[in-house]
Amino acid sequence: MRHLLSTGDLSRDEATLVLDTAAELAQVSGRSVKKLPTLRGRTVVNLFYEDSTRTRTSFELAAKRLSADVINFSAKGSSVSKGESLKDTALTLQAMGADGVVVRHPASGAAHRLAGWVDGAVLNAGDGTHEHPTQALLDAYTMRARTGRVEGLRVAVVGDVLHSRVARSNVLLLHTLGAEVTLVAPPTLMPVSVHTWPCAVSYDLDAVLPKTDVVMLLRVQAERMQNAFFPTAREYSRRYGLDRDRLARLPDHAIVMHPGPMVRGMEISAEVADSARSTISEQVANGVSVRMAALYLLLGGS
Amino acid sequence: MCARKRAESDAEASPAADPTAPGAQTARTVLDGPEIQRALTRIAHEVLERTKGAHDVTLLGIPSRGVPLARRLAERVEQVEGRAVPWGSLDITMYRDDLRLAPARALGRTEIPPQGVDGRVVVLVDDVLFSGRTVRAALDALNDIGRPRAVQLAILVDRGHRELPIRADYVGKNLPTSLRESVDVRLAELDGRDAVLLGPARPRPGEEDDR
Amino acid sequence: MTHSSAAHLIRGARLTGRDPADILIRDGVIAEVGPGLSAPDARVVEADGLIALPGLVDLHTHLREPGREDAETVASGARAAAAGGYTAVHAMANTDPVADTAGVVEQVWRLGRESGHCDVQPVGAVTRGLAGERLAELGAMAESAAAVRVFSDDGMCVSDPLLMRRALEYVKAFDGVVAQHAQDPRLTEGAQMNEGVVSDRLGLAGWPAVAEEAIIARDCLLTEHVGSRLHVCHVSTKGSVQILRWAKSRGCDVTAEVTPHHLLLTDDLAESYDPIYKVNPPLRTAEDVQALREALADGTIDCVATDHAPHPAEAKETEWATAAMGMLGLETALSIVQHTMVDTGLLDWAGVAERMSAAPARIGRLSGHGRPIAPGEPANVTLYEADTAWEVDPAALASKSANTPYRGMRLPGRVTATFLRGTPTVLDGKIQ
Ligand SMILES: [Zn+2]
Numbered sequence: 038m039r040h041l042l043s044t045g046d047l048s049r050d051e052a053t054l055v056l057d058t059a060a061e062l063a064q065v066s067g068r069s070v071k072k073l074p075t076l077r078g079r080t081v082v083n084l085f086y087e088d089s090t091r092t093r094t095s096f097e098l099a100a101k102r103l104s105a106d107v108i109n110f111s112a113k114g115s116s117v118s119k120g121e122s123l124k125d126t127a128l129t130l131q132a133m134g135a136d137g138v139v140v141r142h143p144a145s146g147a148a149h150r151l152a153g154w155v156d157g158a159v160l161n162a163g164d165g166t167h168e169h170p171t172q173a174l175l176d177a178y179t180m181r182a183r184t185g186r187v188e189g190l191r192v193a194v195v196g197d198v199l200h201s202r203v204a205r206s207n208v209l210l211l212h213t214l215g216a217e218v219t220l221v222a223p224p225t226l227m228p229v230s231v232h233t234w235p236c237a238v239s240y241d242l243d244a245v246l247p248k249t250d251v252v253m254l255l256r257v258q259a260e261r262m263q264n265a266f267f268p269t270a271r272e273y274s275r276r277y278g279l280d281r282d283r284l285a286r287l288p289d290h291a292i293v294m295h296p297g298p299m300v301r302g303m304e305i306s307a308e309v310a311d312s313a314r315s316t317i318s319e320q321v322a323n324g325v326s327v328r329m330a331a332l333y334l335l336l337g338g339s
Numbered sequence: 340m341c342a343r344k345r346a347e348s349d350a351e352a353s354p355a356a357d358p359t360a361p362g363a364q365t366a367r368t369v370l371d372g373p374e375i376q377r378a379l380t381r382i383a384h385e386v387l388e389r390t391k392g393a394h395d396v397t398l399l400g401i402p403s404r405g406v407p408l409a410r411r412l413a414e415r416v417e418q419v420e421g422r423a424v425p426w427g428s429l430d431i432t433m434y435r436d437d438l439r440l441a442p443a444r445a446l447g448r449t450e451i452p453p454q455g456v457d458g459r460v461v462v463l464v465d466d467v468l469f470s471g472r473t474v475r476a477a478l479d480a481l482n483d484i485g486r487p488r489a490v491q492l493a494i495l496v497d498r499g500h501r502e503l504p505i506r507a508d509y510v511g512k513n514l515p516t517s518l519r520e521s522v523d524v525r526l527a528e529l530d531g532r533d534a535v536l537l538g539p540a541r542p543r544p545g546e547e548d549d550r
Numbered sequence: 551m552t553h554s555s556a557a558h559l560i561r562g563a564r565l566t567g568r569d570p571a572d573i574l575i576r577d578g579v580i581a582e583v584g585p586g587l588s589a590p591d592a593r594v595v596e597a598d599g600l601i602a603l604p605g606l607v608d609l610h611t612h613l614r615e616p617g618r619e620d621a622e623t624v625a626s627g628a629r630a631a632a633a634g635g636y637t638a639v640h641a642m643a644n645t646d647p648v649a650d651t652a653g654v655v656e657q658v659w660r661l662g663r664e665s666g667h668c669d670v671q672p673v674g675a676v677t678r679g680l681a682g683e684r685l686a687e688l689g690a691m692a693e694s695a696a697a698v699r700v701f702s703d704d705g706m707c708v709s710d711p712l713l714m715r716r717a718l719e720y721v722k723a724f725d726g727v728v729a730q731h732a733q734d735p736r737l738t739e740g741a742q743m744n745e746g747v748v749s750d751r752l753g754l755a756g757w758p759a760v761a762e763e764a765i766i767a768r769d770c771l772l773t774e775h776v777g778s779r780l781h782v783c784h785v786s787t788k789g790s791v792q793i794l795r796w797a798k799s800r801g802c803d804v805t806a807e808v809t810p811h812h813l814l815l816t817d818d819l820a821e822s823y824d825p826i827y828k829v830n831p832p833l834r835t836a837e838d839v840q841a842l843r844e845a846l847a848d849g850t851i852d853c854v855a856t857d858h859a860p861h862p863a864e865a866k867e868t869e870w871a872t873a874a875m876g877m878l879g880l881e882t883a884l885s886i887v888q889h890t891m892v893d894t895g896l897l898d899w900a901g902v903a904e905r906m907s908a909a910p911a912r913i914g915r916l917s918g919h920g921r922p923i924a925p926g927e928p929a930n931v932t933l934y935e936a937d938t939a940w941e942v943d944p945a946a947l948a949s950k951s952a953n954t955p956y957r958g959m960r961l962p963g964r965v966t967a968t969f970l971r972g973t974p975t976v977l978d979g980k981i982q
Pocket residue numbers: 704705706731783784830831
């Protein structure tokens with residue numbers, strides 16, 4: 038594999054390799070010298086067409102820990118915002134000799150297009166409502182670190198599945214790794230063909246929770262109300278938000294995950310977000326290790 | 340994501356060990372199981388002697404086959420002195436100088452004993468000393484982990500052909516070889532039996548391994 | 551056009567695929583048809599093994615002039631049409647300025663005349679500026695030199711049911727037809743591709759079949775109610791076919807077209823995220839394709855229309871969501887129809903002549919086109935070699951644009967000659 042565009046492209050062995058590699062690389066952040074020489078002399082471009090300080094910083098840190106040169110090419114204040122096409126930008130990156138391009142873009146498929154225009158490896162850091170592979174990998178990593186396995190885990194993914202790149206990447210990856218995924222959302226926020234996806238579907242969160250090892254909450258944007266996806270934030274939160282009462286329905290060992298940024302009070306109550314069940318801060322730390330692993334595996338060899 | 344599996348890269352060394360594989364006829368055993376055991380026992384004694392009782396010694400094996408060797412050495416030292424010697428593993432993949440010559444490799448494990456390496460006498464342990472590049476990478480890796488008081492090198496087989504100014508402090512067997520030959524170390528923990536085999540070199544494209 | 555006034559004797563062509571005959575063309579009309587004709591003054595066109603079809607008529611072409619002459623002009627589009635075997639095309643109204651006045655439609659019509667490669671019949675907009683708010687001056691366009699009979703907001707749907715009703719009623723006065731681009735705008739806000747398994751996987755906003763079908767159903771009922779004439783542009787779904795079949799069975803005066811690309815291509819092509827496959831209406835599923843082929847064969851769908859939609863390279867060399875919708879069609883249409891309809895046994899060459907010439911001419915009220923190849927008829931003739939194949943090279947097309955989804959594909963059949971009122975616009979496969 039030359040690029041990381043979709044978790045659907047990863048075989049079980051490849052996905053496991055990323056997680057294993059990340060587990061080894063996680064040690065680096067505990068050392069006094071938090072750096073490996075592996076990607077010395079390699080150039081990684083962070084090409085971000087959407088504001089995402091969290092993801093960009095995570096990739097930047099990951100690349101720097103591997104000693105790569107990192108160029109941040111953000112949409113603001115560059116030719117990108119002046120209407121330069123993605124292709125022209127790609128040709129510029131090509132001319133700069135970018136060995137790897139980390140791309141975040143509001144259009145689904147932008148990473149695929151970019152991969153056709155540059156020689157370097159393309160890492161999809163989120164493309165529209167399509168995929169966000171490293172997020173899914175770090176989620177799987179976090180599940181494995183917390184529970185010791187991914188295979189056979191019962192994972193409920195709750196929220197705006199329709200518009201979620203995190204949900205798409207997670208369904209594909211978790212299925213590959215042998216987890217049992219149940220998507221939970223109001224029917225309006227489910228894709229019409231969701232029954233063809235390798236997962237179960239439910240509209241009833243309360244019924245799903247007792248049979249769940251991992252609850253993954255997706256961000257729900259309040260502006261979805263304007264398109265009648267649900268009547269009010271209050272009703273959404275009442276039916277699908279994770280609060281203390283719902284937390285109590287979970288088995289004792291179950292964990293609560295959120296890809297961030299959270300809308301506290303909407304899909305998750307502050308109390309739940311800050312509880313010991315929550316892996317939210319671990320997810321951030323694990324993100325760096327998983328991205329180091331992805332960068333190493335794509336750029337570290339010939 | 341075309342990382343080569345660790346098991347796979349080790350498997351490259353297996354034809355000589357497999358009597359049914361081509362080339363098996365020409366590989367010959369240069370150290371058998373008991374000889375390996377005796378060599379390790381001798382090294383353990385030398386370590387004790389040179390480090391005056393191995394009080395500050397930490398043994399770090401280089402994956403894959405350096406790790407069981409480090410563990411065996413630690414066991415022998417403990418048998419003699421009645422005191423546990425910290426041992427662990429130090430993966431050098433991320434420090435290799437030939438990474439770009441092959442697809443990305445799967446990482447080995449790095450497990451540093453809780454005492455750390457600062458102020459310790461670290462004995463690096465590997466199966467074969469060849470070009471010296473693995474040891475060079477190990478020294479770099481060690482440098483990023485801490486500051487040992489001294490670093491020594493224990494090797495089961497030294498086959499010569501050094502490309503860097505590196506030598507072993509403890510050697511199980513000096514084995515003069517030609518570059519057209521390969522040295523394969525089999526260990527019971529990984530391969531089911533102990534042996535050191537000398538056979539014809541197999542092409543290892545883009546790989547300069549210390550074998 | 552050196553042979554414009556010359557007589558031509560086409561020797562041995564199979565008329566709409568039947569027995570070989572000679573065709574003598576003189577003074578812009580077909581003088582004689584029959585075996586063993588001779589005319590010493592005529593230039594002989596050897597047509598042994600070729601199929602003679604009445605010149606093709608396209609009900610749905612985007613020529614981009616005025617406004618986007620970088621993508622296509624009336625002249626370049628007319629050359630592309632001739633190369634594809636067409637002798638008349640209907641130029642859609644979504645130009646800049648919009649063809650919503652007598653002035654603009656006459657300009658387009660005149661440019662077509664000047665080009666000489668193909669008759670260019672302007673389509674008038676239904677509503678001013680295609681805004682869907684107020685009717686354009688339909689009567690003025692009908693009475694202009696361009697004698698507009700087809701009215702369409704194509705690209706936009708006349709979604710307001712009251713406005714659609716009024717338009718259907720109003721055009722009755724001059725035997726006009728409203729050609730509807732059936733797309734419910736609310737159901738397709740931000741839509742990128744057919745809604746289904748592929749769109750869900752790709753994370754591209756879905757374009758549900760019902761957005762097309764609901765409008766078609768409504769418009770058929772409106773048409774029946776007011777006793778007018780409706781034409782449905784680029785039918786793309788199985789459900790639409792079923793609704794049309796039902797409406798026709800009730801006696802509704804509705805006609806419909808299908809594009810070549812909807813007869814062949816499916817939505818899974820979007821998996822490449824290459825917007826060369828982005829088109830409006832979107833490519834649908836294999837099941838839809840099959841239903842469309844059957845509907846074209848049984849006459850539920852009356853004709854093939856290209857929806858030729860040229861775009862400059864930069865409009866397609868981009869991410870999917872920002873790319874322009876549409877694909878070239880004029881120069882590949884006949885080959886695609888052969889591939890999907892003739893070679894599959896669904897249609898014979900007489901059927902092709904009906905679906906690609908006679909029916910569209912009838913719907914567009916073009917009296918000089920779509921006529922049989924018979925003495926006294928205007929000499930609009932296309933010679934086609936079915937037993938050959940060619941590889942589509944976008945750069946080799948006559949269109950100014952290169953956005954063909956068939957790039958690199960081997961297609962059957964080639965147009966070897968096109969005669970427009972006796973004048974060869976294509977001869978020996980070359981545009982004259
Ligand atoms: Zn249209």
